Amino acid sequence: MPESNTEAKPKRQGRPPTIENARDRILDDAARLFARDGYDGTSLGEIAASVGVTKAAIYHYFPNKKEIYEAIIVRTLEGLRRYVSQATAETSGPEEALSRFMTAHADFFEDHYDGFLTMLVGYGGMENVVMIAEAQKLRDEHEQALRHIIADGIAQGAFRAVDVDTTGRAVLSMLNWMVRWFKPGKGRRAAAFAQDYCDLMLGGLRR
Amino acid sequence: MPESNTEAKPKRQGRPPTIENARDRILDDAARLFARDGYDGTSLGEIAASVGVTKAAIYHYFPNKKEIYEAIIVRTLEGLRRYVSQATAETSGPEEALSRFMTAHADFFEDHYDGFLTMLVGYGGMENVVMIAEAQKLRDEHEQALRHIIADGIAQGAFRAVDVDTTGRAVLSMLNWMVRWFKPGKGRRAAAFAQDYCDLMLGGLRR
Numbered sequence A, B: 001m002p003e004s005n006t007e008a009k010p011k012r013q014g015r016p017p018t019i020e021n022a023r024d025r026i027l028d029d030a031a032r033l034f035a036r037d038g039y040d041g042t043s044l045g046e047i048a049a050s051v052g053v054t055k056a057a058i059y060h061y062f063p064n065k066k067e068i069y070e071a072i073i074v075r076t077l078e079g080l081r082r083y084v085s086q087a088t089a090e091t092s093g094p095e096e097a098l099s100r101f102m103t104a105h106a107d108f109f110e111d112h113y114d115g116f117l118t119m120l121v122g123y124g125g126m127e128n129v130v131m132i133a134e135a136q137k138l139r140d141e142h143e144q145a146l147r148h149i150i151a152d153g154i155a156q157g158a159f160r161a162v163d164v165d166t167t168g169r170a171v172l173s174m175l176n177w178m179v180r181w182f183k184p185g186k187g188r189r190a191a192a193f194a195q196d197y198c199d200l201m202l203g204g205l206r207r
Helices: A022-037 A044-051 A055-061 A065-087 A094-111 A113-125 A129-155 A164-180 A190-203 B022-037 B044-051 B055-061 B065-087 B094-111 B113-125 B129-155 B164-180 B190-203
Strands: none
Touching (some): A022 A044, A044 A055, A044 A065, A164 A190, A164 B164, A164 B190, B022 B065, B022 B113, B044 B055, B065 B113
């Protein structure tokens, strides 16, 4: 179902018949280039060449490089939210829920490393107000889901009466800072480190 | 004691008689500009204008913008290391030592916000091998000091037999991730959040 080229802005759903899953392929290749060379170091022509299409074909889906960049951010947050949400849907209790949240977050990070890096680097500099609103909503939902797990644990008597916001922020800080030192495919899975963090958070230091 | 202009590379200690503490003033102003406008968005001319000197005066101290950037990173790490080291020199035990390490790190971050931001953003992209070695040494010493506190706590029986590397990484992740959400002078001190994290780390979640 190709979109008409006379439209001022191409619809994001538009797909010309010649490229299968074109939008996702553009975002995948662009994420890889952005993660490797940064936003400034990546041109729209390079993205097109990587996908194997013309720049005109790219413009069918995205008006400019910045929109591709921001679409990667939103798609990554959507994927993270969906994946972690599914992983924590059924658990035996608060401890398992926290463990699943943390390991699923880390698994998604490792398996979508390029997009995740782009998301963490680019989040603060987004410009499209619609995309910003989408990204904020997804980020807030993700953080809220974590706070629910902690609050449930306190309500059920499994966790101490800790401050929920501080605890949620601590967990996400540990997971997100992985982007600064963890490299995928170089030994242990990110989820194994996340489980270590989870055990530490649960048990605490004090003897 | 002005340096001779015939030297291939100006010595870092060199000070022309007209600017008091010139090197520090250049780094202070440059850090503010880098933190606000980024590395690419800041020119050497803007740095000179901010300090109130000519570009030639800047070249007396630094051969180019990149060297200024990397000098900020090294100076920030030096300051952090010194400040936290002093704060943890005398403590009543492992719990207080951990608390002092975390709150001092957070205080230094808040009080040297521009330099800290520049350091965290720029650390991975350093190019000068001498500066890289200095920065790595300081970072490693800082991390090592934290690991010592944790290992001492275990040895003295105050802390559980946790994994020292994981715990150190968790603590630094929480502290460093503050750069992503904390803004100085907008309410609570960074050190108050750091103390919350410390309490959480000490006590753990499990009831």
